[in-house]
Amino acid sequence: MKALRAVFVREWRLASAGGGGPAGPAAFMLAALALVPLAIGPDPDILRAAAPGVIAFAALLASLQGAERMFGDDLSDGTLELYALSPVSLTALSAIKAAAYVSAVLWPAPVIGFVAAMAYGMDGPSAGALSLGLVLALPGLALVSGFAGALAAGVKRAGLLIALIAAPLQVPLLVFVAGVGRAALEGTGLAGANLMLAGAFSLAALALAPFGMAAALKGRLE
Amino acid sequence: MSMPAALQVSNLALSRGGRTLLRGLSIMLEAGEALVLTGPNGTGKTTLLRAIAGLVRPDEGDIIAPPLAYLGHGEALKPSETVIDAISFAARLHGHVWGDGKGDVRMDALNAMGLSKRVLHTCGQLSAGQKRRLAIARLTLQEEARLWLMDEPAAPLDAAGRALLADLVADFRKGGGMVIAATHTGLGWTDAQALELRP
Numbered sequence: 001m002k003a004l005r006a007v008f009v010r011e012w013r014l015a016s017a018g019g020g021g022p023a024g025p026a027a028f029m030l031a032a033l034a035l036v037p038l039a040i041g042p043d044p045d046i047l048r049a050a051a052p053g054v055i056a057f058a059a060l061l062a063s064l065q066g067a068e069r070m071f072g073d074d075l076s077d078g079t080l081e082l083y084a085l086s087p088v089s090l091t092a093l094s095a096i097k098a099a100a101y102v103s104a105v106l107w108p109a110p111v112i113g114f115v116a117a118m119a120y121g122m123d124g125p126s127a128g129a130l131s132l133g134l135v136l137a138l139p140g141l142a143l144v145s146g147f148a149g150a151l152a153a154g155v156k157r158a159g160l161l162i163a164l165i166a167a168p169l170q171v172p173l174l175v176f177v178a179g180v181g182r183a184a185l186e187g188t189g190l191a192g193a194n195l196m197l198a199g200a201f202s203l204a205a206l207a208l209a210p211f212g213m214a215a216a217l218k219g220r221l222e
Numbered sequence: 223m224s225m226p227a228a229l230q231v232s233n234l235a236l237s238r239g240g241r242t243l244l245r246g247l248s249i250m251l252e253a254g255e256a257l258v259l260t261g262p263n264g265t266g267k268t269t270l271l272r273a274i275a276g277l278v279r280p281d282e283g284d285i286i287a288p289p290l291a292y293l294g295h296g297e298a299l300k301p302s303e304t305v306i307d308a309i310s311f312a313a314r315l316h317g318h319v320w321g322d323g324k325g326d327v328r329m330d331a332l333n334a335m336g337l338s339k340r341v342l343h344t345c346g347q348l349s350a351g352q353k354r355r356l357a358i359a360r361l362t363l364q365e366e367a368r369l370w371l372m373d374e375p376a377a378p379l380d381a382a383g384r385a386l387l388a389d390l391v392a393d394f395r396k397g398g399g400m401v402i403a404a405t406h407t408g409l410g411w412t413d414a415q416a417l418e419l420r421p
């Protein structure tokens with residue numbers, strides 16, 4: 001247990017300071033959300049209707065930003081070998097990495113999502129619901145990004161591979177999070193159901209993805 | 223389950239990228255013994271060490287190894303981490319506690335490789351030789367390890383660093399430890415066995 005905590009503390013520190021931290025994905029998401037209105041025009045009704053989907057999409061793309069660094073450096077500098085031979089299993093390491101990625105790198109996404117939703121003209125409760133949807137979706141987004149990052153670790157053009165692997169797997173989260181915002185906006189009463197589905201996807205990813213990541217990492221080490 | 227006290231490698235076959243590197247290799251190492259692997263580049267020294275560590279699956283043969291510590295090509299150090307953070311993490315990972323009059327295993331490890339004046343430097347500021355020293359110091363924190371696998375342990379080290387490494391290895395062997403090192407440079411270890419791998 002102590003070893004697991006030590007790994008989390010270290011990975012959290014490295015993720016928040018060593019590799020750029022939350023600034024990169026946050027800047028990416030902000031930039032995307034600031035540019036969209038310029039592209040689709042100033043009509044407030046259209047912007048409000050587009051907000052849930054655009055914000056969920058921006059968060060999804062932001063979650064891919066740091067995926068390449070999650071395991072790439074560890075493979076090339078020998079850290080992964082050290083972990084593989086340590087008392088901590090690669091499965092536990094993978095779950096810890098994803099947790100550190102969420103809490104050190106991706107945490108601004110719900111905040112940015114809330115502010116952007118308000119700016120796009122959504123009402124407070126709907127923006128809050130969308131933001132909560134992002135909170136529930138972040139673990140799933142991070143785990144799927146991490147899985148893609150593990151598969152692509154050490155591969156040339158890892159970024160391309162990560163986008164191609166992760167994006168299709170993240171589609172359900174995109175649909176559920178956007179669904180939360182849209183349902184809240186239109187008052188269809190389905191926001192709660194979409195929230196639960198987003199949370200359920202994250203839980204399912206937590207139960208499966210760490211094993212997939214560990215298997216991928218093991219393969220990369222051979 | 224009791225851990226084996228010796229290393230037994232029998233009839234090993236290894237390949238890398240579809241090319242066979244070794245065939246029919248057997249190694250027997252008892253407590254306190256050391257083995258130095260030599261041979262040209264690409265003859266499988268690293269792959270052999272990685273196979274013994276369990277990182278690579280052999281094509282054939284059996285490996286029965288005691289608990290081990292592995293010093294690979296990479297130093298596994300992060301440029302933004304300080305020396306003391308790096309060594310503290312390794313100590314925690316292997317269950318060490320310090321303070322409260324117990325002495326400080328971290329400083330003992332750093333002292334053993336002559337790094338005590340570098341504790342607040344970040345790993346990015348260290349020279350290649352100093353990084354190697356830190357990676358070797360980290361190895362000593364794995365107290366349960368009875369076998370050290372070292373891949374080119376001395377390549378970037380200066381004469382003083384090599385002497386410290388030789389002392390460390392001699393101490394470890396005196397306590398019943400076993401060492402296998404792959405090297406192109408003379409290590410100057412006393413009564414170590416030698417194995418030359420040929421292409």
